[in-house]
Amino acid sequence: MKKFFSILFIAILLANCTATKEDKVTGLIAEKAMVVSARVEASQVGSDILKKGGNAYDAMIATQLALAVVYPQAGNIGGGGFMVFRHSDGKTGALDFREKAPLSSDKDMYLDEKGNVIPGMSDFGVHSSGVPGSVAGIVEVYEKYGSLPFKELVQPAIDLARNGFKVTKNQARSFNGTRERFAKANNYKILFDAEWKEGDVVKLEELAQTLERIRDNGRDGFYKGKTADLIVNYVKELGGIITHEDLVKYKAVWRKPIEFDYKGYKITSMTLPASGGVCLAQILKSVEPYDFSKIEHNSTKYLQLLTEAERRSYADRAHYLGDIDFVNVPIDSLTSPEYIKKRMSTFSWDKATKSSDVSHGEVLGYESNETTHYSIIDQFGNAVAVTTTLNTGYGSKVYVKGAGFFLNNEMDDFSAKPGVPNVYGLLGSAANAIAPEKRMLSSMTPTIVEKDGKLKMVVGTPGGSTIITSVAQNILNVVEYDMGMQESVNKARFHHQWLPDYIRMEPRGFDSITKVNLKALGYELLERNSLIIGRVDAILVLPNGKLEGGADPRGDDAAVGF
Ligand code: GLY
Numbered sequence: 001m002k003k004f005f006s007i008l009f010i011a012i013l014l015a016n017c018t019a020t021k022e023d024k025v026t027g028l029i030a031e032k033a034m035v036v037s038a039r040v041e042a043s044q045v046g047s048d049i050l051k052k053g054g055n056a057y058d059a060m061i062a063t064q065l066a067l068a069v070v071y072p073q074a075g076n077i078g079g080g081g082f083m084v085f086r087h088s089d090g091k092t093g094a095l096d097f098r099e100k101a102p103l104s105s106d107k108d109m110y111l112d113e114k115g116n117v118i119p120g121m122s123d124f125g126v127h128s129s130g131v132p133g134s135v136a137g138i139v140e141v142y143e144k145y146g147s148l149p150f151k152e153l154v155q156p157a158i159d160l161a162r163n164g165f166k167v168t169k170n171q172a173r174s175f176n177g178t179r180e181r182f183a184k185a186n187n188y189k190i191l192f193d194a195e196w197k198e199g200d201v202v203k204l205e206e207l208a209q210t211l212e213r214i215r216d217n218g219r220d221g222f223y224k225g226k227t228a229d230l231i232v233n234y235v236k237e238l239g240g241i242i243t244h245e246d247l248v249k250y251k252a253v254w255r256k257p258i259e260f261d262y263k264g265y266k267i268t269s270m271t272l273p274a275s276g277g278v279c280l281a282q283i284l285k286s287v288e289p290y291d292f293s294k295i296e297h298n299s300t301k302y303l304q305l306l307t308e309a310e311r312r313s314y315a316d317r318a319h320y321l322g323d324i325d326f327v328n329v330p331i332d333s334l335t336s337p338e339y340i341k342k343r344m345s346t347f348s349w350d351k352a353t354k355s356s357d358v359s360h361g362e363v364l365g366y367e368s369n370e371t372t373h374y375s376i377i378d379q380f381g382n383a384v385a386v387t388t389t390l391n392t393g394y395g396s397k398v399y400v401k402g403a404g405f406f407l408n409n410e411m412d413d414f415s416a417k418p419g420v421p422n423v424y425g426l427l428g429s430a431a432n433a434i435a436p437e438k439r440m441l442s443s444m445t446p447t448i449v450e451k452d453g454k455l456k457m458v459v460g461t462p463g464g465s466t467i468i469t470s471v472a473q474n475i476l477n478v479v480e481y482d483m484g485m486q487e488s489v490n491k492a493r494f495h496h497q498w499l500p501d502y503i504r505m506e507p508r509g510f511d512s513i514t515k516v517n518l519k520a521l522g523y524e525l526l527e528r529n530s531l532i533i534g535r536v537d538a539i540l541v542l543p544n545g546k547l548e549g550g551a552d553p554r555g556d557d558a559a560v561g562f
Helices: 002-020 040-051 056-070 134-145 150-163 169-177 179-185 205-217 225-237 244-249 276-287 300-320 337-344 464-479 485-490 512-520
Strands: 034-037 080-086 092-097 253-255 258-262 265-269 372-377 383-389 447-451 454-459 503-505 525-527 537-541 547-551 558-561
Touching: 034 040, 034 056, 034 537, 034 547, 040 056, 040 150, 040 372, 040 558, 056 080, 056 134, 056 150, 056 205, 056 372, 056 383, 080 134, 080 265, 080 447, 092 134, 150 205, 169 179, 205 225, 225 244, 258 276, 265 276, 265 464, 276 300, 276 337, 276 447, 276 464, 300 337, 300 464, 300 512, 372 454, 372 537, 383 447, 383 454, 447 464, 454 464, 464 485, 485 537, 485 547, 512 525, 547 558
Parallel strands: 503 525
Antiparallel strands: 034 372, 034 558, 080 092, 080 383, 092 253, 258 265, 265 447, 372 383, 447 454, 454 537, 537 547
16 A cells, blocks of 8 residues: 555656656747737737837837727726836836725725625725726826827727727636626626627727727826716716716826845836835845755745745735825835844744744735736837736726726725735735725836846736736746746746735646645645736846747737837
């Protein structure tokens, strides 16, 4: 019997080892410029704008709007997002076009009379929507850095909406799987509430007309006039609270990004209300003292080290982080070397730390996750990383009558009540409580890496709470393990977020010994057959100056360049 189990163990081991052997893959190589996004049509639109002589900011606008048409799961004009940029001259910056809580929102708006969270209210239907920021975002980008006529940047999305795009297999499954919720969130049968199959063509005439109003009137084409009327009237019909005043008052904000050094690489990422930059800095600075040449990629030690860094960072995230326009967040202390050293001082190679034993540190002074990310490098050397979302797939599922787009369900990213997790299982505190005009905490992590003053990598991903840890792993893949971009993107990923206290792992890519060892050390593992973690879209600048795209095969993502 004992022999039987030994043979079985070896057989399983060999099967797993074979599965983990991934050939060295190379992504699309381009000489000068590239766009990588969730859909080939959107990457093509962005690349075409670059080919016409537009810059990365022009391509950002065109790609964002094209995604709003061909990738309605997350591409949006009814949501928000963040952009991190690096100009060819090395100047960096960030734009926050995150949604805001409506003016009449309230910290207890999702609680019943007993003070309990009302299930489903913050993440589904009209009550879950924040005031959209994406159109203000693209207009802000255009006013500061755009070069081609605005109309030329919007027109490709109008054409895609009017002439139609082909449904992919993934998309057909996603549309069909959401029909019941589309019907429940709306008081009429929306266009997507139908039986779809791969290859069907979707035409979005109402969206084409909304985009025409944006093309002709800029931000007023969305926040005022007919589009605003359509939004406010439909929200009112459904009993929601977004008003004309909310729309008119919405402003995107330029922010100072989080910047830090990792072993000689300069990393620029998004600041609050996106937690991405702060947590990425904490995680990478926690592991920086270790010699990765002695730690095999995705081995027990690798998972241990990153997990313990992630555990501590997400505990801080839950306690300290929120919208810096509303709460005082000790960013410098949380990312200081002394603080991080102290946090990691309880890490042991011999035993898992228990999340119940880790609270936030003392400082002086996360359904499906359908965000989307795109990376762009232009022929002039400018780079932009943009992560944008409706929150979960199709956001609130509310499809604005007559205007043809989904409203977000971003209000769920607030902490509805301290200690009660959101859809990502993330906890929050008073720092992320709801307040009128406040922005909800995000995990989005659009990031740019440079080395010796030169652009090295543009990276980001969807994935809710797993965004930060996926970005960290891709940076380590390239910087510590010398992987190419596509190879890095393809690698199996894992995630820990303090609570719940388990390591989520993609089912492929981790051998049995690693899993057995981790369990023996006291780690709980969560593997699900269908589980994917993020869909990373990234670009690497190769030593010869060419660009390698990493388009995530976990989705329909594609790189297009020239
Ligand atoms: N809605 C997901 C995030 O912003 O993190």
